[in-house]
Amino acid sequence: MRPVIITFLLLTLATVGVLGFRGRVNENRPLMLVPDMDFQPRYNPQSESVFFGDGRTMRTPPPGTIAFGGNDYFSDSGRPRLDPDFAQLDDRFYRGKSGKDFIAKAPIEIDLKVLKRGRERFNINCSPCHGRVGDGKGIVTQYGLVGVPSYHDDRLRKITDGEIFHVITNGKGLMSPYQYQIKPADRWAIVAYVRALQLSQNATLADVPEERRGEVKP
Amino acid sequence: MASPFNRTTNLWVARVLVSVPLASILGVVGLYYYAVPEYTRVGYQPTQPVAFSHKLHAGELGFSCVYCHSHVEESPQSNVPPTQTCMNCHQAVKGTSPLLAQVRESWASGEPIAWNRVHMTPDYVYFNHSIHVRRGVGCVSCHGKVNEMEVVRHDQPLSMSWCLSCHREPEKALRPLAEATNLDWLPPKGETQESIGKRIKTDSGINAPQQCSGCHR
Structure with missing residues (x-):
């Protein structure tokens, strides 16, 4: 009986030796054991x-x-x-323009939902370079990207909503166009959030509702 | 007349009586262990044409998955980003690195980079990324901790029984929507995955299909 046991032991060891264990890291394409219609003639x-x-x-x-x-x-x-x-065809919505001029205000209704959507999209798409508060100090600037402006200077506080939309859509300088990654409505939501960031970094006590001023710490 | 069997025949009978059941048991165990996606798929880690590190980009730099896989919330397919997305940063960052030579070449010629596909469902499975991500199934549930992988590795079996185990008990995977792409999310103190999952399941009216046509159309 011993040869039988030894044969089985060796067979098992050989199988485990060749095939290894579950989860082993390997470069071989997964074996399709029953490939029925796994790959259909379609694109x-x-x-x-x-x-x-x-x-x-x-x-x-x-x-x-x-x-x-x-x-x-x-x-x-x-x-x-x-x-x-x-x-x-809607120039205001798709290009932020009315005739040749950029429009001053976003052509969408802005409420808390839009601002929250804008914050989410901003943090995903913009914050890597522009920073979470729009100070131009995102993580990518630590890796050799220079010239990212802060939103919190007079020039950018004064530009129109339409121009911000235009820059997101078509890029500017080193910034790539983001029209392929962000839908128009989301771009407008980001514009709204950028405005909120600008307000938040340039606010006075007078901007806080009177009944909540006690919560503000200097 | 001499017997047709000699003495060693007894031994052979015993050997066969032991071998056949043993071979059957080992065969079944072997098939169960090896002939399943837990073995055939998990751990698949092809070398990619460009040495892109998810660990650096999604981990250390903290990019959201959605920055590159930009349509995952709206599309059945989680897109592999076009070269344009790489160049958003790499025009300015590491613009001359030899590691990125193929990216620049692709950018100049317009020829896409031929990335190797890691995760795949069979063509008769109609998996939809957007519905999962937008209902609170995190990326990590199916793809593992990609933010810790230098090269992406197949982490979960993606077998039908594995899909169904979650469709039967979605509360074991559901998380708040805002945390869907946060691969390091853990339930806050005082809550467990199940308590949060059950609440989300009730609040969002999640009813994961278990009938065949849910996934096979």
Whole structure:
């Protein structure tokens, strides 16, 4: 009986020796043991295409066309909007302009919900360079990025909402355009939050409601 | 007449009687241990074309996951960022580093970087990132502590039973919405994951589908 036991022991040891344990770090593509329809003849987002010459499944819109659907067609609830502006004709909303001039005030209604959304989006997209309070001292400035302005000087306190929107959309100097990462409505929410930051860093006791002034510590 | 069996036959009968059950048991145990995503998938860590460190960017620098994976809250697919997103910073930061040569090349030519995919669901699974992130399932629940990984590693099995275990008891994974992308979040003092999870489940009316068509359409 001994040879049988020894054979099984060796087989087990050899299997564990070759295959290792669960969770081992490895570079081999996961083995598909039953690959039935795991890979279907269809294109997934960001996958490689054998059909298109540039190898991309996701196509860029042909010149002179307008994207139909997507963020402007669906509101946040996922239901189609009644008045989708596919062509983005609304200059005030999509470009922050009225004629040639930047508009002074954001073309959206600003309430606490918008400000909170703005804070969230600001902290995600802007704070790495501009800092959480907009002082231009975000973490990236410790890695060699120079020239990030503080929001808290006279020039930036005085520029219009439309111009802030324009800079987020198209970038300025070393700052890249953020129109690909942030939707227009969120850009306006960020504008509103930037205004709130400017107020918060340049406030006097008179700005605090009278009944709550006792809570302010010098 | 001589017997067709000799004395050693008895030994062979005993050997077979032991071997067959032993082989069956070991075979089943082996399959159960190895032929499952816990073994085949977990730990998969392909070398990427660019030595991008999640540990540095998402960990030490504290970037939100959403800075790069910008559509994860709205799209079924959590996008791999375009080269543009890298260049937002790397035009100015480490602009000449040889580690970023391929990023600059991609930026100049317009050819995307061919990142290796780590996590994958089969094509018959319709997983939607946005609904999970927007209902309070954190990134960490499925992807592990990416902010501590130099190179991203497959952390969870992503098997069907694993998906279902959470769909049956979502309270074990739910967290406040604002903490969905915070990989280091822990329940505050005096609360447990379950107590918070149960509250979120009730408040948001979470009813994770367990029927087939929830995920297979």
